[in-house]
Amino acid sequence: MFAPLRDKSLTGFAPKGMLFPSPLQAAGLSNGVDMDLILFYLRKLFTVLKNEVLVLPSRVVVILFFLILLLLPVFTKDTYLLRIFTLTSIFAILAASWDLLSGFTGQMNFGHALFFGVGAYGAALLNKYVGIPPWGTIPLGALGAVLAGLIIGVPCLRLRGTYLALTTLAFPIILMGIVFALPDLTGGELGISGIARLAGSRVADYYIAVVVMLGLSTIMWKITDSNTGIIFHAIREDELAVRAAGINTTRYKLLAFCLSGFFAGISGGLYAHFMRIAGPSTLEVSMSFTVVIWAIFGGIVTIYGPVGAVFILFPLLEFMRFWQEYRTLMFACVVLLILLYMPDGLFRWLRDKIEKECPRCKIRNIATRDTCRVCTAPLD
Numbered sequence: 001m002f003a004p005l006r007d008k009s010l011t012g013f014a015p016k017g018m019l020f021p022s023p024l025q026a027a028g029l030s031n032g033v034d035m036d037l038i039l040f041y042l043r044k045l046f047t048v049l050k051n052e053v054l055v056l057p058s059r060v061v062v063i064l065f066f067l068i069l070l071l072l073p074v075f076t077k078d079t080y081l082l083r084i085f086t087l088t089s090i091f092a093i094l095a096a097s098w099d100l101l102s103g104f105t106g107q108m109n110f111g112h113a114l115f116f117g118v119g120a121y122g123a124a125l126l127n128k129y130v131g132i133p134p135w136g137t138i139p140l141g142a143l144g145a146v147l148a149g150l151i152i153g154v155p156c157l158r159l160r161g162t163y164l165a166l167t168t169l170a171f172p173i174i175l176m177g178i179v180f181a182l183p184d185l186t187g188g189e190l191g192i193s194g195i196a197r198l199a200g201s202r203v204a205d206y207y208i209a210v211v212v213m214l215g216l217s218t219i220m221w222k223i224t225d226s227n228t229g230i231i232f233h234a235i236r237e238d239e240l241a242v243r244a245a246g247i248n249t250t251r252y253k254l255l256a257f258c259l260s261g262f263f264a265g266i267s268g269g270l271y272a273h274f275m276r277i278a279g280p281s282t283l284e285v286s287m288s289f290t291v292v293i294w295a296i297f298g299g300i301v302t303i304y305g306p307v308g309a310v311f312i313l314f315p316l317l318e319f320m321r322f323w324q325e326y327r328t329l330m331f332a333c334v335v336l337l338i339l340l341y342m343p344d345g346l347f348r349w350l351r352d353k354i355e356k357e358c359p360r361c362k363i364r365n366i367a368t369r370d371t372c373r374v375c376t377a378p379l380d
Helices: 023-053 057-075 079-105 113-130 134-156 161-181 202-224 227-244 249-275 285-298 304-323 327-341 346-354
Strands: 002-004 013-015 355-357 364-366
Touching: 023 057, 057 079, 057 202, 057 346, 079 202, 079 227, 079 249, 079 285, 079 304, 113 134, 113 161, 113 249, 113 285, 134 161, 134 249, 161 285, 202 227, 202 249, 202 304, 227 249, 285 304, 285 327, 285 346, 304 327, 304 346, 346 355
Parallel strands: none
Antiparallel strands: 002 013, 355 364
16 A cells, blocks of 8 residues: 655655655755745846836936945945045935925925934933933934924914925024023033944944935835825825815825924934034024025935935035135035026936936836837827
């Protein structure tokens, strides 16, 4: 009834006609299945790259941008250069968070430094007085910025345009007054110093800032590409029509304030631990207006525009320190030229030059094509 297998020492006996594989054979089958699975995903990745990424210049530029940032420390260990790009990454999160609120929902916020300052002071206070390490203080400081977003959002929901902008401008000034009124807790004009470093080395600081920036920018872009992002954009275009469609615009505007506050708070916490100080400079009015300049320079309602603008303007301003007398003038001229000749922003202008949008299916195509790559409709 039973027939022995060829290798009794390994498998013993098995029913006749049902030969079970030995452990060595099973291992071989498992390795074969794993290799087939790996090859399947590699083919899938290649297909996505070929059909979705490499067909558009803008997506190729984004991939190159990711690779350059991730591989920069491999080619240079210059601490000054790494410091510049670490700060650039931190401020890129801040600029993108402003675009998420003001660009997409139209809630013009001239006091965005409040979220940045709350995140910085929250992280510094928790680290210095409670002893929580940076990986805990940064998200907790961001939650404090979310609370600040609620505090701002509730009274500002009834305001629009100039009145909203001026009201939001007042909040960081109020918080700065509180900071000066409690010097024993906040350090007053000197700020809170001596807090823990973000990481043990400049390269580690760089990678933490860059990876967090790339991750949060991707998340913000996915939010704006979701149904929530569509509602944000609709509120910006015509809030009355959105209300008529039965959508609670109050809830979505509060959500925008909280999300923007969270991401800006993350950038504030990163800044405080990287610089090892949280001071009144994080709440200055000039910080709020600098963020607005970055966003408009790159192109609002994009997320990638403000990020790209920071990576151009912040290093440019830093390298201009050699010409201190003309630094601010040259910076102002660059910004003015872009705003005059590219009112939609530098990166939106560049994208419109190298890509076309299909009038039928709204899919973007490379500018050299005559027909859409999806629906074959003629491109204007």
